[in-house]
Amino acid sequence: MVIRIRDKADLWTLLMPPTVWALHFLFCYLVAAVHCAKKGGINLAEPSSGASFAPLAEVRPLVAIGTAVALALIVVSAWQAWRHWGAGTEDPPHDAATPEDRQHFLGLATLLLSGLSFASVIFIALPAFLITDCR
Amino acid sequence: MSEQLREQQEERLNRVWASPPGWRYWSAVNNTEVGRWYTLTAFGFFLFAGALALLVRAQLAVPDNTLIPAPLYNQLFTLHGTAMMFLFAVPIFEAVAILLLPTMLAARDLPFPRLSAFGYWCFLIGGVFVCGSIFFNAAPDGGWFMYPPLTTDPKLSGIGADIWLLGLSFIEVASIAAAVELIVGVLKCRPPGMRINTIPLYCWYVLIVGGMILFAFPPLIAGDILFELERMADWPFFDPARGGDPLLWQHLFWIFGHPEVYIIFLPSIALMAMLVPTFARRKIIGYSWIVLAAVGTGFLSFGLWVHHMFTTGLPAISLGFFSAASEAVAIPTGVQIFVFIATMLAGRVVFTVPMLFAAGSLAIFVIGGLTGVMVAIAPFDWQAHDSYFVVAHLHYVLIGGMLLPLLAGAYYYVPLVTGRKLSDRLGKWVFWLMFAGFNIGFMPMHFTGLRGMPRRVFTYPTGIGWDWLNLVSTLGAFIFAAGVLLFAWDLLWGFRRREQAPRNLWNAGTLEWLNALPGPTYGVRSVPEVASRYPLWDQPDLPREVDEGRWYLPDAEEGQRETMVTSVLDSHPIQCLRVPGNSFMPMICAILIGGSFIATTYHLYWTALGFGIAGMFGIMTWLWRGTAMIPEKEEKMVGRGLTLSLYVSGTQSVGWWAMFITMFGDMTAFASLVFSYFYYWTIHEVFPPLAPDGAPMGPGLLWPAVAFGLLALAWGAMLWARARNTAGSATGLRLGLGIGVLAALGSAAAMLWAPWQAGLAPTTHVYPAAVWVLLIWAALHLALGVVMQGYCMARSFAGKLTTRWDIDIHNVVLYWHFAAITGAVTLAVTALFPLLA
Amino acid sequence: MHREFCRRGAWLLPLALAACDGPQSALDPAGHEAEAVSQLFWWMAGASLVLWVLVVGLSFYASRRREQPWPARRAARLILVCGALLPTLLLAALLVFGLRLMPVLRAPGDGLRVEVEGQQFWWRVRYVLPDGRRFETANEVRLPVGSRTEFLLTAQDVIHSFWIPSLGGKMDMIPGTTNRLVLEPTQTGRFRGACAEFCGASHALMAMSVEVMEPEAFTAWVEREAGAAAASTDEGAALFLARGCGACHTVRGTAAAGRVGPDLTHLGARPTIAAGILPNSPENIDRFIRETQAIKPAARMPSFGMLPPAESAAIATWLGSLR
Numbered sequence A: 001m002v003i004r005i006r007d008k009a010d011l012w013t014l015l016m017p018p019t020v021w022a023l024h025f026l027f028c029y030l031v032a033a034v035h036c037a038k039k040g041g042i043n044l045a046e047p048s049s050g051a052s053f054a055p056l057a058e059v060r061p062l063v064a065i066g067t068a069v070a071l072a073l074i075v076v077s078a079w080q081a082w083r084h085w086g087a088g089t090e091d092p093p094h095d096a097a098t099p100e101d102r103q104h105f106l107g108l109a110t111l112l113l114s115g116l117s118f119a120s121v122i123f124i125a126l127p128a129f130l131i132t133d134c135r
Numbered sequence B: 001m002s003e004q005l006r007e008q009q010e011e012r013l014n015r016v017w018a019s020p021p022g023w024r025y026w027s028a029v030n031n032t033e034v035g036r037w038y039t040l041t042a043f044g045f046f047l048f049a050g051a052l053a054l055l056v057r058a059q060l061a062v063p064d065n066t067l068i069p070a071p072l073y074n075q076l077f078t079l080h081g082t083a084m085m086f087l088f089a090v091p092i093f094e095a096v097a098i099l100l101l102p103t104m105l106a107a108r109d110l111p112f113p114r115l116s117a118f119g120y121w122c123f124l125i126g127g128v129f130v131c132g133s134i135f136f137n138a139a140p141d142g143g144w145f146m147y148p149p150l151t152t153d154p155k156l157s158g159i160g161a162d163i164w165l166l167g168l169s170f171i172e173v174a175s176i177a178a179a180v181e182l183i184v185g186v187l188k189c190r191p192p193g194m195r196i197n198t199i200p201l202y203c204w205y206v207l208i209v210g211g212m213i214l215f216a217f218p219p220l221i222a223g224d225i226l227f228e229l230e231r232m233a234d235w236p237f238f239d240p241a242r243g244g245d246p247l248l249w250q251h252l253f254w255i256f257g258h259p260e261v262y263i264i265f266l267p268s269i270a271l272m273a274m275l276v277p278t279f280a281r282r283k284i285i286g287y288s289w290i291v292l293a294a295v296g297t298g299f300l301s302f303g304l305w306v307h308h309m310f311t312t313g314l315p316a317i318s319l320g321f322f323s324a325a326s327e328a329v330a331i332p333t334g335v336q337i338f339v340f341i342a343t344m345l346a347g348r349v350v351f352t353v354p355m356l357f358a359a360g361s362l363a364i365f366v367i368g369g370l371t372g373v374m375v376a377i378a379p380f381d382w383q384a385h386d387s388y389f390v391v392a393h394l395h396y397v398l399i400g401g402m403l404l405p406l407l408a409g410a411y412y413y414v415p416l417v418t419g420r421k422l423s424d425r426l427g428k429w430v431f432w433l434m435f436a437g438f439n440i441g442f443m444p445m446h447f448t449g450l451r452g453m454p455r456r457v458f459t460y461p462t463g464i465g466w467d468w469l470n471l472v473s474t475l476g477a478f479i480f481a482a483g484v485l486l487f488a489w490d491l492l493w494g495f496r497r498r499e500q501a502p503r504n505l506w507n508a509g510t511l512e513w514l515n516a517l518p519g520p521t522y523g524v525r526s527v528p529e530v531a532s533r534y535p536l537w538d539q540p541d542l543p544r545e546v547d548e549g550r551w552y553l554p555d556a557e558e559g560q561r562e563t564m565v566t567s568v569l570d571s572h573p574i575q576c577l578r579v580p581g582n583s584f585m586p587m588i589c590a591i592l593i594g595g596s597f598i599a600t601t602y603h604l605y606w607t608a609l610g611f612g613i614a615g616m617f618g619i620m621t622w623l624w625r626g627t628a629m630i631p632e633k634e635e636k637m638v639g640r641g642l643t644l645s646l647y648v649s650g651t652q653s654v655g656w657w658a659m660f661i662t663m664f665g666d667m668t669a670f671a672s673l674v675f676s677y678f679y680y681w682t683i684h685e686v687f688p689p690l691a692p693d694g695a696p697m698g699p700g701l702l703w704p705a706v707a708f709g710l711l712a713l714a715w716g717a718m719l720w721a722r723a724r725n726t727a728g729s730a731t732g733l734r735l736g737l738g739i740g741v742l743a744a745l746g747s748a749a750a751m752l753w754a755p756w757q758a759g760l761a762p763t764t765h766v767y768p769a770a771v772w773v774l775l776i777w778a779a780l781h782l783a784l785g786v787v788m789q790g791y792c793m794a795r796s797f798a799g800k801l802t803t804r805w806d807i808d809i810h811n812v813v814l815y816w817h818f819a820a821i822t823g824a825v826t827l828a829v830t831a832l833f834p835l836l837a
Numbered sequence C: 001m002h003r004e005f006c007r008r009g010a011w012l013l014p015l016a017l018a019a020c021d022g023p024q025s026a027l028d029p030a031g032h033e034a035e036a037v038s039q040l041f042w043w044m045a046g047a048s049l050v051l052w053v054l055v056v057g058l059s060f061y062a063s064r065r066r067e068q069p070w071p072a073r074r075a076a077r078l079i080l081v082c083g084a085l086l087p088t089l090l091l092a093a094l095l096v097f098g099l100r101l102m103p104v105l106r107a108p109g110d111g112l113r114v115e116v117e118g119q120q121f122w123w124r125v126r127y128v129l130p131d132g133r134r135f136e137t138a139n140e141v142r143l144p145v146g147s148r149t150e151f152l153l154t155a156q157d158v159i160h161s162f163w164i165p166s167l168g169g170k171m172d173m174i175p176g177t178t179n180r181l182v183l184e185p186t187q188t189g190r191f192r193g194a195c196a197e198f199c200g201a202s203h204a205l206m207a208m209s210v211e212v213m214e215p216e217a218f219t220a221w222v223e224r225e226a227g228a229a230a231a232s233t234d235e236g237a238a239l240f241l242a243r244g245c246g247a248c249h250t251v252r253g254t255a256a257a258g259r260v261g262p263d264l265t266h267l268g269a270r271p272t273i274a275a276g277i278l279p280n281s282p283e284n285i286d287r288f289i290r291e292t293q294a295i296k297p298a299a300r301m302p303s304f305g306m307l308p309p310a311e312s313a314a315i316a317t318w319l320g321s322l323r
Helices: A011-039 A059-084 A099-130 B003-017 B022-027 B031-060 B070-104 B113-136 B159-188 B201-233 B246-280 B287-303 B316-328 B330-345 B353-375 B378-384 B388-418 B424-450 B467-492 B542-547 B585-601 B605-626 B654-683 B702-726 B730-757 B766-797 B807-836 C002-010 C032-063 C072-105 C215-226 C235-242 C282-290 C309-321
Strands: B562-566 B573-578 B635-639 B642-645 C113-119 C122-128 C134-138 C140-144 C149-155 C160-163 C171-173 C179-183 C189-195 C207-213
Touching: A011 A059, A011 A099, A011 B287, A011 B316, A011 B654, A059 A099, A099 B287, A099 B316, A099 B330, A099 C072, B031 B070, B031 B113, B031 B467, B070 B113, B070 B159, B070 B201, B070 B246, B070 B388, B113 B159, B113 B585, B159 B201, B159 B585, B159 B654, B201 B246, B201 B287, B201 B654, B201 B766, B246 B287, B246 B330, B246 B353, B246 B388, B246 B654, B287 B316, B287 B330, B287 C072, B316 B330, B316 B378, B316 C072, B330 B353, B330 C032, B330 C072, B353 B378, B353 B388, B353 B424, B353 C032, B378 B388, B378 B424, B378 C032, B378 C072, B388 B424, B388 B467, B424 B467, B573 B635, B573 B642, B585 B605, B605 B766, B654 B766, B654 B807, B702 B730, B702 B766, B702 B807, B730 B766, B730 B807, B766 B807, C032 C072, C113 C160, C113 C171, C122 C215, C134 C215, C140 C215, C149 C160, C149 C171, C171 C179, C207 C215, C235 C309, C282 C309
Parallel strands: C113 C149, C140 C207
Antiparallel strands: B562 B573, B635 B642, C113 C122, C122 C134, C149 C179, C160 C171, C160 C189, C189 C207
């Protein structure tokens, strides 16, 4: 479902960009959460809070690669959607009961979803670059 | 077509679709009847839960109040939240969708009417059971999200927690059933020509919300299973002393709980998407944007759950991801609002009572949305969380985003159901009482919360600065309630005095307004071909042609209930589907299964088992007599020269789709259990823990390997059986099924034997408990698969399953694909993962 | 300054008039985190108000009949710009601000550590001084102004949440887990904290008194608090032991060393009793001994109404004298 290159748009091509978002989100969360759960912690025998803030330096490149892959996939999906849409030769609403308008509609909706997914993937990647340790 | 023929056709349709008279009326399964019961029952629970809230507000009116003692107060707010969420907000979506969807799709009914009826009876029984508990002072009292250990420790929480868990699990199953029904309805039961780019926006939302239910409810069901195992059998899933973790429940609950908010919100916005174009007198601007918003919200809403857990001490980086997703989800929500504004700007708005409610809901919802953006910023949430600020926020979202749009929809759609409009004059009163009362009641709570008042307190001291804020809130709540009561009066009694509404009274463009009002029980007179998003505006002859029976399925010659099935993307006609008629079976099955859940609540395990087995037989009987019926002929002329098959199987049949979708939900529940297992791995330094002899605990390799081999054999036998059946060999089919039964039973036994012979005791530590729960889950799936194999065998011997009539074997093989995945993953996790870890 | 900001901001929202101050108000901040968050709130509230007026105003305008409806293209552009692009940019800016704030608020402390354990329905408080000395108290937190104190939070029975709104946000106390919270008071004064996670019948009655002191005064308090209670031949002290109170309560310097209930060593010096719900006076202590379950339903301590009134009064007087 993640990579689906087709001449004809369908419901699965529509779901491709948000699915990429979901997988990217899950990836970032799991990588960071497992890292912090295994490396961080509080030791009551130590002075002050005894908290050790494991740095996120190992996680950051992983998130960066994951984000690059996710953005690339979304761009692929957007490029395909752009073609399905007819490269903007026709304005919406694409509401005629014809195969062309169905194709154009699915293309446009997928293109918009690609935009949302692109922005959301960037949103999700931000914490990994603004927060440096597991505090 | 002669006048006489038309009358005969109409009479036949009426007879076939009529609900029986007298007490047999309750056997009705038609969507018009079930939808009405469903809506009124959900509305009844809404009034009940609202009354509880008024008691809560009365207690908080003044400081140090002694009106309501703490134990009762805790039951009141728990039941208020529980009933509003599980017994009103989600069911009302299902109710309205069951009522409206067929009319929008010009379908005579949804594909599985008995499933809708079953869902309704489950909902009624479960709802009365949960709500009734408060009259025996036995209601749940741990808050509607039931955090353990408060709710798992039998010393701290009584039978109320069991009532909550089992009563609601029962209703959740019904919700999933409704989701399956609605998804298949939107995908497969559209009128010919209604391509994916012309379906009404409401249907897009229903499709998305149905999908969300499939991914959101199962984690809660998985959580309920762990929870109930801890309460009843002392398996330590949430007990830190034995390796468990109370936070796991919070994860599972909110993986359900946050999408739930959007499951509630989207269907109400969907109603706005229908009525705004009607009153703007133009087609929607930004149809694709709405699809973007609905799909985008559906996905993003699954990345928000931890924002309910910002104060649980998770690392800042984890909070950051969820904070980011919580901000991102505001984007599609903003898009939806601007689609409505843009449509109004490009149209000529007629300002009616539904529009008044729509405008009011916008004003309130935007506040809720903006405070939502605020609490998504973790540092602000650290102050606002679990305070009255959050109470204010969530009510602004739910009242503005769900209740008021629903009322807008009610003023818009009540004529469709009853044939009479609600009062415009009273409607304005209702609106202003509710709007003013709501803001007076809930706006001050933002400040009560930031001045430090935690939620769920039954009293508060004077002098902290909460006194007059609370008094004003209570005053507002009662004004709001007056508006609700006025609406209830108008909905239940007042409308009877009004005159009959004319056909398409709002001059709308979508198909639900096709009929004269109120519509006949059979829905449309004939199923038209649709060529536009707003067929009533673009195809002016359509109502006349439909009335004259010039389109498809204008008759019920064989005395059977029929509706059309079309293809997913382009709505090409595929099949004339015979849908089952009135029956008491759904009600009886709901009573039996409900009895099983209720008996379990009171620890009457043998009674529960008896009810459960009886319920199983009930369902078998229902399936045997009502599904995969062999028609008296292969094909049927449905009108206009179109001939459609009466029996299709495999991916073309609606039953296959229902199985596929149901199993998707089932896999989500399974994935939640697997997630729980790995969650324990992350919080433990050594997992699996070491046994006293120093070796890691585990079920060993031998018996899991045996189980895996037999599982593969069972699955292969099913594939072989299907292939033999297609090739025309009944013996091959039966042989394959027989091998499958033996192999599946052997595999299930090996799965359970493995931890038993390894001496894994589930009450000692969370690891054996997690292994057991996964293996039992897989073994139960195999056992259910065996029941299905037996069912196919019996159908084969009864001549109901043959090479030509082969729906059952296709659907059962589909089930077995999922069962095989479940078994294989379970064995890999329990037997192989310890080797890696 | 923030208090002033609050007052100045308040007139914007009619209901907010004078709705800011109080001993438990996040909008009347006396700590570093609370100040940052209160300021953030007023900025967000102001921006929200502007956005709300714009959106609702636009929809009001849209709902009026006008001579010339907008062309579809222009309306579609409105969705793109106002519905999608502008919100994305605004939200991104807010998100970046919020993300950058988090590590700052969770920065390490200056050495003082306070371990608090939530129980139904009170707080066990243990001070761990930078020099390693420890002492225990209950239902009262005192902090030196101007330095960052780390709290290590856990719970014994069910989930609680530790919240002093005047100083900063809350942190849950979860059985089996130790959570960390750092607070940096910026003003001296008396405040009130409360349990913010529903924890059972008397959740509403689980509060604590908080006092932020000048560093010298704090040091003096620590020295006194770390010591034992003054030896006493008081009748109340004898009754306290004779009636078995010591099975649950500790009074350091006496034979009472129970670990079930709150430490009462310096009870008389605390501003409140019963976890922040009653002013500290011998009369109230006496009442609490006799009517525990009426004052605090489902508390683990039974009511001792069967004691002769003279005895409970003597115990209360003695406890009140422990400073």
